[in-house]
Amino acid sequence: MPRPGPNEVLIRIAASGVNYLDIQYRTGRQKGPAPPFVLGSEAAGTIEEAGTGVTDVAAGDRVAYAMILGTYAQYAVVPAARVVRVPASIELETAAAAMLQGMTAHYLTHSVYPLGAGDTVLVHAAAGGVGSLIVQAARLRGARVIATVGSEAKAAIAHAAGASDVIVYTRQDFEAEARRLTNGRGVDVVYDAVGRDTFDKSLGSLRPRGYLALFGFASGAVPPFDPALLGIKGSLFLTRPGLNQYIATREELATRAEAVFGWLASGQLTLRIDRVLPLDEAADAHRALEGRQTMGKILLRVN
Numbered sequence: 001m002p003r004p005g006p007n008e009v010l011i012r013i014a015a016s017g018v019n020y021l022d023i024q025y026r027t028g029r030q031k032g033p034a035p036p037f038v039l040g041s042e043a044a045g046t047i048e049e050a051g052t053g054v055t056d057v058a059a060g061d062r063v064a065y066a067m068i069l070g071t072y073a074q075y076a077v078v079p080a081a082r083v084v085r086v087p088a089s090i091e092l093e094t095a096a097a098a099m100l101q102g103m104t105a106h107y108l109t110h111s112v113y114p115l116g117a118g119d120t121v122l123v124h125a126a127a128g129g130v131g132s133l134i135v136q137a138a139r140l141r142g143a144r145v146i147a148t149v150g151s152e153a154k155a156a157i158a159h160a161a162g163a164s165d166v167i168v169y170t171r172q173d174f175e176a177e178a179r180r181l182t183n184g185r186g187v188d189v190v191y192d193a194v195g196r197d198t199f200d201k202s203l204g205s206l207r208p209r210g211y212l213a214l215f216g217f218a219s220g221a222v223p224p225f226d227p228a229l230l231g232i233k234g235s236l237f238l239t240r241p242g243l244n245q246y247i248a249t250r251e252e253l254a255t256r257a258e259a260v261f262g263w264l265a266s267g268q269l270t271l272r273i274d275r276v277l278p279l280d281e282a283a284d285a286h287r288a289l290e291g292r293q294t295m296g297k298i299l300l301r302v303n
Helices: 020-027 092-112 129-140 152-161 174-181 199-204 228-232 250-266 279-290
Strands: 008-018 042-050 062-066 075-079 120-123 144-149 165-168 187-192 206-214 237-239 273-278 297-301
Touching: 008 062, 008 092, 008 279, 020 279, 042 092, 062 092, 092 129, 092 206, 092 250, 092 273, 092 297, 120 129, 129 144, 129 152, 129 250, 144 152, 144 174, 152 165, 165 174, 174 199, 187 199, 199 206, 273 279, 279 297
Parallel strands: 120 144, 120 187, 144 165, 187 206, 206 237, 273 297
Antiparallel strands: 008 042, 008 075, 008 297, 042 062
């Protein structure tokens, strides 16, 4: 049993979210501590014990956190400054499902490229856990959403999340369709967590001076390329954002988490839970996610 040190809390984890980030750590594509180490970067639970110096939260509080390794576990010690209280109206499993991907949707649509009415966005993997949340967050900002998915069943999910147009990339060229749907102009921003398989066509889908936010590599790393390509295609902007840099301060973390919880409480944001598995079936969760067999969030029920 771990024990909290100064300014730390011991959390009895109720549920852990499963994310592509976990797969990247497991496969070594994301640098982590020397193995063996505990996977998982998103969880919700109850504080069992608070260390010295902790004043904002206390034992018994229901809390959630993200971007700290070690959530595939019954207990974890976490810096108190990195946890947020879960409102009474929200279940812990819901909070665990919303933290990493919900705040990702928030920073992408509010900070990386602050969307507004009149903007058109292209969202890849729009039926997945984070993709469907990005679609909904973009709609809350007043943007038009064009989504890409891999099947007709997933197209229905993307439409239900708020996408005005859905491209089934297994039978349609999404770059050509994005151009057609914008009368040749291109979209203002592409939110791309796929990586290698979509990168070139994502750039080709953008308007001049458009933004490609490459925030994941589900299909693998993007090969090296000449930055002159960005100029050739229209003075494009490319960013590789990460959630850690967008919750770098306590204030920013609290603002994003409170916004996500507020959306959930008001019904403006809907989570789609694909499946909830016991902790000892974490390997099956990874297989499902890697095999693109999911339509929504996977959770591990811990306690």
